[in-house]
Amino acid sequence: MRIRPLVALSIAALSAVVLAGCSGSGEPDADPTPSATPSSACVLDAQPGADSDAIQVTGSGADLTATVPTSLAYEDIQRTIVTEGSGDDLATGDLVSGFYSIYDGSTGELLQDSSETSPDESGAVPILLDEQNYSLFVAALECAPLGSTVAMTIPGSAFGEGASPVVVVAQTADLLPTTSGGADQSPVDGMPTVELDDDGAPTVTIPDADPPTEVQIADLKTGDGPVVQSGDTVFVQYTGVKWSDGSVFDSSWDRGQPSAFSTTGVVEGFQQALEGQTVGSQVLVVIPPAFGYGEGEINDTDLKGETLVFVIDILGVQRAAAQQ
Missing domain, CATH: 3.10.50.40 (Chitinase A; domain 3)
Structure with a gap:
């Protein structure tokens, strides 16, 4: 399964890439804490840029899709809120339902989308904003209002030497209950x-x-x-x-x-x-x-x-x- 190594990418690795882009050099600061317009409620607080703004997102829900240009720079992590939802801002630890697509940034190839792992015809899946195990979704969705659609670009250096950059497009729908309701x-x-x-x-x-x-x-x-x-x-x-x-x-x-x-x-x-x-x-x-x-x-x-x-x-x- 290709998605697991991506979603499990450490927050420290993502933070290092954010910092490298902010400092204007190839070396992150020793303290892996993002410094670009930080918010106390956000782990990374990734900002929009030319790369993330260039992702063309169409559709919604199970029809959510994107076109990824093959000429992007991928110098740092960028996130653009394509459409802003009307709910509360999401935070680490939240469990929501939603939709996502993940693309190879070098080729624009779709690697996986939520319809592959949805348990029903809705195409929706649970998404947990967990720093330890699902940090990709933390970076993409934190501090964005519930119901938003986001596009995020991540350089290959975040995944290791020689890795391809990745584009994540995600949309959240509803907060899921944290207790059983049966x-x-x-x-x-x-x-x-x-x-x-x-x-x-x-x-x-x-x-x-x-x-x-x-x-x-x-x-x-x-x-x-x-x-x-x-x-x-x-x-x-x-x-x-x-x-x-x-x-x-x-x-x-x-x-x-x-x-x-x-x-x-x-x-x-x-x-x-x-x-x-x-x-x-x-x-x-x-x-x-x-x-x-x-x-x-x-x-x-x-x-x-x-x-x-x-x-x-x-x-x-x-x-x-x-x-x-």
């Missing part, structure tokens, strides 16, 4: 109990019993969205606790934003809890060590030997792009 289901006897606070964050209580030896899954809420398939990227909120003492060891709620990962990139028990579920569902899963991080002596530094309990809100899904 229909409540009855609790399952013998499973941990879950209480939600006013924001939807779960508190898990472990039963006074021995942990199970097989994966146990219960639906707390059932959504009516697309079904999660193997290999999909799933956008979730989750909390994980240890059966042994009930302590939280990982939580997207503590980080203040949803997370996203492929169903095939997590431990087996977590994968079982995701695949076959519908967007909008909330799932409770108990994962014995054999389906988690393996058997071993329980200690404070890893999860070997631990039976794990997760509460997972499934917020959105992207299909895996075809290998090319």
